[in-house]
Amino acid sequence: MASDGGAFSQPIGPAERIDAIDVLRGVALLGVMAINVVTEFRVSIFDQFLAREPTGSPIDHAVEAILTLAVEMKALALFSLLFGAGLAIQFERLANSGRRTSLLLRRLTVLLAFGLIHLCLIWNGDILTEYALAGLIVLPFLFGPRWLLAFSALAFLALYLAMQAFPPAGLFPSTATITQHVADATRVYATGGFLDVLAFRLRELPLFVPLHAFIFPRTIGLFLLGAFAWRTGILQSGPQHLLSIAAPCIGLGALLILSGADALGTILLALGYGAAIVGIANLEGGKKLLAWAAPLGRMAFTNYLMQSVIFGWIFYGYGLGLFGRLSVVSALAIGAAVYIGQVVFSAWWLRRYRYGPIEWLWRTLMYGVPQPMSLSKVEAMR
Template identity: 75%
Template sequence: MTSDGAASPRPTNATERIDAIDVLRGVALFGVMAINLVMEFRISIFEQFLGPKTLASPVDRAIETILTQAVELKAFALFSLLFGAGLAIQFDRLTNSERRISLLMRRLAVLLVFGVIHLCLIWNGDILTEYALAGFIVLPFLSGPRWLLTLSALAFLALYLAMQAFPPAGLFPSRAAIWRDVMDANRIYATGGLLDVLAFRLREIPLIASLHAFVFLRTIGLFLVGALAWRSGILQNVRGLLVIAPLCIGFGAALIYTGREPLGTILLALGYGAAILGIASFEHGKRLLGWAAPLGRMAFTNYVAQSLIFGWIFYGYGLGLFGRLGITQALAIGIAVYAGQVLFSAWWLRHYRYGPIEWLWRTLMYGVRQPMAATQVAVVG
């Protein structure tokens, strides 16, 4: 106990977690995995900017349409909303701790270190670094009232939409630079050894950073929306979620259909999130989607594991399938990996409190070795 009688800060117990949020995180991870696999591991991420390619298979064409129209940026937007909500939950649960800000700063600093390692050594499509940097910006807003979160979220999202309508000159790489990178990627990722792939991965980071720059304001805005959703109680309001879901999905789909994709993507992500949270709050919904909760509780570990697995499958130091598979074949591999992670996550959490990386993250955040076995009592720091 602390001197004032308040309990020392500690990680959230499994019994205190909101299962519907873990379900949503697990489902969203499938969308992120599918896009990363089909558009970034299978081929160069920059091929999409060189114009549409003719796909031989009608099935490939259909799957590509579904992924780009219904999943692509929406899954990442969902993850941003969830991260913002999670940061607000942590902030509020540490209300009685004098170390609240320092603990959350440390949490984000550890995430930044993990992100840089992932970015440089495992896969440069990393999202963790961007999330850590955006988290540092959002953290001060969490001390303010809900109206501040609302205005800040609207301001950041408005700036993002303005940036999409009027892209800053020179921010995006030239077509010639993209073409050279795609040609090099097709050669090095497909046939290069570990050190060749590592060197090229590092060389690509400035180009990758330009893509993050285009969505960074959206990430901050969605973090704030996620925090506001938690603070307003809407995440626990099943009836409200089921009203919001069809409205956001309908308006979002209409906006995308009429060419207003940036705003439509945000609304569609909100609709997806509300629908899954609402469904997962019912007993029948829990039985239908409960398999995703363990995956969501271990999302950090599973995300990094996907990078390691797909890197070995597609790059030259492994099976070297880069550029050799169609969309359907690649997605089939991804579904098999995802299904394996569903089973592994459920098994792991029957024996352990956290995923391996989640455990390390919490241990470094609190500065105290956290219990790992499911039967152990939580250590307070």
Template identity: 65%
Template sequence: MAHTPIREGRSGPISPSDRIASIDALRGVALFGVLAINLVTAFRISIFEQFLPTGPAPPLDRAVETALTLAVDLKAFALFSLLFGTGLAIQFEHLSANPRRAFLLLRRLVVLLAFGLIHLCLIWNGDILTEYAVAGLIVLPLLFGPRSLLAAGAAAFLGLYLAMQEWPPPGLFPTLASLQRDIQEAHLIYPKGSFVEVLAFRVREIPLIIPLHVYMFPRTIGLFLFGAFVWRSGVLRKPHQMLLFSTAAGCIGVGAALVVAGSTDSIPQTVIGKLATPASTFVLAIGYGAIILAIANTVSGKALLGWAAPLGRMAFTNYLAQSLIFGWVFYGYGLGLFGSIGAAKALVIGLAVYIAQVFFSAWWLSSYRYGPVEWLWRTLMYGTMQPMSLAPSRSI
């Protein structure tokens, strides 16, 4: 039976029955892209090795790395940023009747910032939650403006990000020598160090990682705003299949052309060549999102992608769980596989973890309203204990 999702005028968390399953499915699929890139480029080896020349790799590993670079890489993170902006706009609308809306959403982002800092310092310094929280704090006031303001803001911040490809801020990035020293230390400490040694080195790496976030920050804000604009436009409330399929075809076609242009030897030296690859990331992200949503909104697509919706509903829990699991797999306080396996084997490990999370998410949500971390986030946001069990509570 059809119903209108995300009912307006509520003051508490969105009910599981009011969620849009296709958006949850999209988030669940995007989570695999994030997992794959984090695993291959940041857990398996130092995150900085991608910026330095590397020796020859076995053909299978090279094929995996190339496929992830061209088809997934920053596109998965761009898609997640779009979804975060959409989610923030949904929360903003859902709380429209609550006089404490601004305070609640501010507290939601501050709690996310606290989670991010804990994750960044104690679990894994490749954290994205901190950046998302800070970007959300900038985007939040703009949600009170008209839809045109969201569109203009998205264009301005994405334009700034593209301009930084041609004119990067001077002195922002560390020297190659400092990166090489860090990589050498990483290969000594990460595979053999104790938890305390790994923790200390992880914290020492943060100043080298911050410039990467600064460089990507305008893009994150721009994609948040674009995701909020898409929600405000209404195309996700009652999806128009032809619009979604045509958007997917156009964006994937243009994005693929930009990828080719950015990788052609004769083009990258021009301004167009320098902008082609970064522009392709969010064009392809829109295309990926549109095609997955279009499929997920069909009868057969719901059966095909239904497994991803529980995973997407618990994306926060699953993201943090991946950091804990992969930290144990690759660092010295666990299996210590850092730097010792290729991209293909790492991806097999990641796929096994992802499949396990698919089954765990479905099992968990068969009894509970939210994932464990999602429940804690809502409880801290509203300042009251949120119901967890799906079993109806008795009124008092």
């Protein structure tokens, strides 16, 4: 492969990966899946903004409450931290390459293209577009010192918290608009064909803009915080140190959420989850306990997109049309079955190939040269 900078311009190989971070990414994907399938594929995402009498069984209410308190937004915050750390790792590995900036810009631009395709053609709950845009904003900060990463992270997170406390006037649509939209979504997503669903998905995109605008500063702040955690060596710390960080973050985060300070509590809880999982994954027993999640995490991009395709077919009218018809527990059970299937598939795939299919395509487009895919061929070249 042509490169300038030798090995530093090559994509990272399986042996060079940090297993604990892959484990964390795989576990975080479980949380993202659970929230997506319950609140965005089962029903309209805007349904949660309407004051309604609770429906479903007591078990449904209990499961939904647990997801809201312990998982919702926390899993996505974990992914944001991981994306920032991953960007910092790429930045560091390309330090000796004259193409570092252009390669990282291409990486984020390709991600933006994937995100827009996913957003428009598959599912408008996409987060990839936001991540690509946030990554482009964060990239210049990586050229600065660690204190700049820390200060900037705190500044963006403070802006996010201020927006939570004092929401900008007129940012969100009226209750009447949301009510009508939820009714339309229930009808179209449950019964419409692919073109009907596609047309409605594009029409409702303007309603998603305020949701993304509301959390965009948090995404940037968490990217910067993830980069800071990598650059300072926190993520590479010993398990005891990480677990000592996790305990107070989880405790204080849970206390803040229970007291109503959800925005700050979510950030602290995500930090605590991340430190705890990485710490456990670095323990001898923890490596065995969580080893199943590493292949899933290495293929998180592929698995995330495949979840959208599978759930779209299950819940939308061009497939089984189960939108609006399932309980929380039933939808979560379907999601768990898909996730378990992905755990098995990811392990099987990575015994044969270096990357997941979408990861391979992303790297190939980033470097501009087809990447070696088969493990047997790579071994034969050595």
